[in-house]
Amino acid sequence: MATHDAPALDVDAIREDFPILERKIGGDVTTPGPDEGDDTPLYYLDNAATSHTPKQVVEAMTEYYYQYNSNVHRGIHSLSQEASVAYEEAHDRAGEFIGTDKREEVVFTKNTTEAFNLIAYTWGLSQLEAGQNIVTTQMEHHASLVSWQQLCEKQGAEVRYVEIDDDGRLDMEDLRANVDDDTAMVSAVHVSNTLGTVNPVSEITDIAHEHGALSFIDGAQAVPTRPVDVKAIDADFYAFSGHKMLGPTGIGVLYGKEHLLEELPPFLVGGSMIRRVKFEGTTWEDLPWKFEAGTPPIAEAVGLTAAIDYLEDIGMEAVQRHEEKLAAYAYDRLSAFEDIEIYGPKTDRGGLVSFNLGGVHAHDLSSILDDHGVAVRAGDHCTQPLHDILDIPASTRASFYLYNTEAEIDELIDGVDTARKLFA
Numbered sequence: 001m002a003t004h005d006a007p008a009l010d011v012d013a014i015r016e017d018f019p020i021l022e023r024k025i026g027g028d029v030t031t032p033g034p035d036e037g038d039d040t041p042l043y044y045l046d047n048a049a050t051s052h053t054p055k056q057v058v059e060a061m062t063e064y065y066y067q068y069n070s071n072v073h074r075g076i077h078s079l080s081q082e083a084s085v086a087y088e089e090a091h092d093r094a095g096e097f098i099g100t101d102k103r104e105e106v107v108f109t110k111n112t113t114e115a116f117n118l119i120a121y122t123w124g125l126s127q128l129e130a131g132q133n134i135v136t137t138q139m140e141h142h143a144s145l146v147s148w149q150q151l152c153e154k155q156g157a158e159v160r161y162v163e164i165d166d167d168g169r170l171d172m173e174d175l176r177a178n179v180d181d182d183t184a185m186v187s188a189v190h191v192s193n194t195l196g197t198v199n200p201v202s203e204i205t206d207i208a209h210e211h212g213a214l215s216f217i218d219g220a221q222a223v224p225t226r227p228v229d230v231k232a233i234d235a236d237f238y239a240f241s242g243h244k245m246l247g248p249t250g251i252g253v254l255y256g257k258e259h260l261l262e263e264l265p266p267f268l269v270g271g272s273m274i275r276r277v278k279f280e281g282t283t284w285e286d287l288p289w290k291f292e293a294g295t296p297p298i299a300e301a302v303g304l305t306a307a308i309d310y311l312e313d314i315g316m317e318a319v320q321r322h323e324e325k326l327a328a329y330a331y332d333r334l335s336a337f338e339d340i341e342i343y344g345p346k347t348d349r350g351g352l353v354s355f356n357l358g359g360v361h362a363h364d365l366s367s368i369l370d371d372h373g374v375a376v377r378a379g380d381h382c383t384q385p386l387h388d389i390l391d392i393p394a395s396t397r398a399s400f401y402l403y404n405t406e407a408e409i410d411e412l413i414d415g416v417d418t419a420r421k422l423f424a
């Protein structure tokens with residue numbers, strides 16, 4: 001289904017599933033949770049950092065703890081078998097959600113960051129050679145950028161950063177110019193968490209493959225907000241985090257093509273990831289468990305399945321359409337202020353808008369917005385080199401999800417206007 005044909009979301013009904021959206025704030029923040037001083041409604045526009053969790057996800061995790069909490073893969077007893085079934089189903093559901101039907105290709109990690117570290121340590125230390133290069137972009141999140149930087153320092157390889165143009169889009173000519181036959185990996189973010197830019201990840205992957213290089217796409221902002229098909233992209237590796245897509249913290253996914261994961265050494269070692277341990281040496285479990293050492297995030301996997309069920313019930317085309325509508329609305333309203341600079345492209349963007357209000361530090365603006373109940377991100381959003389290029393110390397980012405409304409963006413605009421007047 002094309003995104004523009006997708007049905008509009010029933011946001012009122014969706015919001016009923018998220019009790020936290022009823023929260024008021026404004027009182028004591030030194031102890032977690034509501035208190036007597038809380039009197040301001042919450043307008044939560046920090047979804048690119050972490051999204052909220054619907055009742056269905058919390059209930060699925062509660063049922064796990066109340067009814068079949070147990071370790072997986074170890075017990076013959078009933079609870080362990082039930083937990084194992086649920087845990088493996090989570091691999092399958094997460095795989096289907098991004099377009100693979102192979103459980104072997106879906107490795108649970110702690111988050112996107114760990115997925116990058118996993119590949120940097122396993123593939124990088126065993127296969128990247130001195131003199132080779134990794135091509136990535138100026139708009140990468142530190143999760144990928146620092147992983148590649150550290151790896152290349154260790155291996156005597158070079159990291160190349162593809163430039164962005166004045167609109168905040170990737171300069172594809174520069175990408176083509178940087179990828180050569182010494183390129184071992186091309187790594188790009190699918191949707192930039194700062195610029196909102198949606199990168200042409202299939203084309204990027206094709207360019208990598210033309211030169212015999214691998215591709216690793218950072219899907220942390222894409223998988224929660226749009227349909228993703230790793231097979232159509234032909235990515236070799238792809239990563240995302242549960243906590244940005246209505247799921248719990250503590251679980252993420254590394255997708256990798258089976259034959260590539262097969263040939264990599266393990267990342268962390270210990271229990272669960274071994275087939276046979278002898279004093280003389282050890283052999284490894286099959287995929288994906290070879291990369292899942294120790295007790296895995298079982299409750300979190302159950303929660304991730306429930307989050308995927310929730311998103312699929314709504315439909316990812318409809319989620320994307322809603323995101324795009326809110327981003328366009330926020331972009332238009334913010335650009336009505338002459339003293340606001342917005343970063344990233346005007347069109348074809350993900351559901352977030354980063355900006356600066358002339359003369360006001362993002363932290364001050366964010367603090368004033370918090371007084372209005374508006375939760376946004378202020379800082380460098382883990383893209384410091386990108387902020388250096390934009391020549392700004394920080395920015396304010398409003399990011400939207402399926403439960404957000406235009407009325408909440410109006411609250412953001414009111415708060416921004418208050419800050420303008422205050423600092424005028």
Ligand code: PLP
Nearest residue numbers: 111112113141143193220221241
């Ligand atoms: N990549 C992108 C594009 C992100 O936006 C984020 C988080 O903000 C990450 C990677 C890291 O995600 P996590 O903190 O869940 O590892």
